[in-house]
Amino acid sequence: xxxxxxxxxxxxxxxxxxxxxxxxxxSGHDNLYWYRRVMGKEIKFLLHFVKESKQDESGMxxxxxxxxxxxxxxxxxxxxxxxxxxxxVYFCASNPGGRSYxxxxxxxxxxxxx
Amino acid sequence: QQQVKQSPQSLIVQKGGIxxxxxxxxxxxxxxxxxxxxxxxxxxxxxxxIRPDVSEKKEGRFTISFNKSAKQFSLHxxxxxxxxxxxxFCAASxxxxxxxxxxxxxxxxxxxxx
Numbered sequence: 001x002x003x004x005x006x007x008x009x010x011x012x013x014x015x016x017x018x019x020x021x022x023x024x025x026x027s028g029h030d031n032l033y034w035y036r037r038v039m040g041k042e043i044k045f046l047l048h049f050v051k052e053s054k055q056d057e058s059g060m061x062x063x064x065x066x067x068x069x070x071x072x073x074x075x076x077x078x079x080x081x082x083x084x085x086x087x088x089v090y091f092c093a094s095n096p097g098g099r100s101y102x103x104x105x106x107x108x109x110x111x112x113x114x
Numbered sequence: 115q116q117q118v119k120q121s122p123q124s125l126i127v128q129k130g131g132i133x134x135x136x137x138x139x140x141x142x143x144x145x146x147x148x149x150x151x152x153x154x155x156x157x158x159x160x161x162x163x164i165r166p167d168v169s170e171k172k173e174g175r176f177t178i179s180f181n182k183s184a185k186q187f188s189l190h191x192x193x194x195x196x197x198x199x200x201x202x203f204c205a206a207s208x209x210x211x212x213x214x215x216x217x218x219x220x221x222x223x224x225x226x227x228x
Contacts, residue, residue, distance in 0.1 A: 004157070033215060042116060043158070043203060043218040056215060091157060093216075101146045101207065101214060105157035 002026070004106035006092050012112045018080040021109045023092030025074070031095040032075050033103060034067060038088035046090075049075060050097070061086075082113045117141055118206050120219025127226050133191040135222045137204035140185065144206040146214065149178065149189045152201045152221075161202070162189070194226045 005024045013019050025032045034046040045059040051072035060067070064083070069075040079086050089110050093103040120137045127133045139147075146165060150158035164171045164178045164187065171178045177190040191198055202222045207214035 035216070035218075040221070042118070042120075042220040043205075043216075045215045045217070048215055059215075095214075101163065101209075102148070102160055103214075103216060105150070105159065107155065107157040 004092055004094050004104050006090075006106040006109050008109060009107065010110045010112075012114065013082055014114055015084055016081045018078065019082055019111060021077045021079075021090055021111070023075045023077070023106060025092070025094030026096075026104055028096060029094035029104075030072070030097040031103075032069060033093040033095070034075070034077055035091040035093065036088050037091065037108075038085075043091065046077075079111070082111075084113050087111055087113045115140075116220070117217040118204060118219045120204050120222060122222060123220065124223045125225070127191075127194045127224065129194065129196060129226055129228050131194050131226075133194045133198070133224055133226070134188060135202055135204070135224075136186065136188045137206075137219050138184075138186045139206045139217075141206070141208075141217075142185070143208050144217075145209045146207045147178070147180065147187050148205050148207075148216075149176075150203045150205065150218075152203065158203055191224075194224075196226045196228050199224055199226050 007022045032049040037043045048056040049069040066078045089108045091108045092106045148163035149161045151161040152158040175192045180187045204219040205216040
């Protein structure tokens with residue numbers, strides 16, 4: 001079974017540009033999470049989808065960030081326009097739902113805004 | 115406010131020694147305490163996890179000790195090996211039916227010297 005995949009693995013953009021990150025969760029997993037780790041700090045929650053619906057957006061930094069999950073499958077996270085403080089590693093995780101606690105993480109996308 | 119605090123930030127241990135990483139949490143509603151292991155260029159992977167109804171869980175060389183009254187838990191790696199060199203994250207979450215986003219510690223970079 002394929003794990004969580006993320007694309008691209010690394011993105012370098014200039015301040016003010018737009019970047020879109022993609023996450024493909026494990027097939028059949030209803031729950032999809034986005035997290036971010038900035039500058040060696042803790043991994044912080046951004047948002048949570050249940051199927052195609054946003055369940056919790058409390059961690060989204062501001063309205064420059066837009067997440068979507070088309071048809072309850074893959075998800076995209078768009079940053080527009082990017083700022084220097086958006087640099088970090090963006091992780092996606094999925095979970096099958098029900099009584100399962102474990103989250104399965106992707107390899108992350110390292111975003112560098114210059 | 116960071117809900118899970120992790121220490122130390124980095125740790126150097128000789129091969130065969132014991133590695134100990136500590137975490138403390140605030141929210142008594144947390145119901146699940148996983149430890150994730152991350153190698154460079156990879157995503158975090160579940161290493162071992164504990165629920166608050168037990169005080170200790172052991173899997174091979176890895177043990178979680180849990181102190182509910184002190185709101186602390188720790189990871190012990192016995193007979194540490196160079197292959198254990200990685201970044202370790204503790205985390206906490208509520209039950210799955212409460213949409214279990216993870217709250218992570220800031221990570222511990224472990225270096226096991228041959």
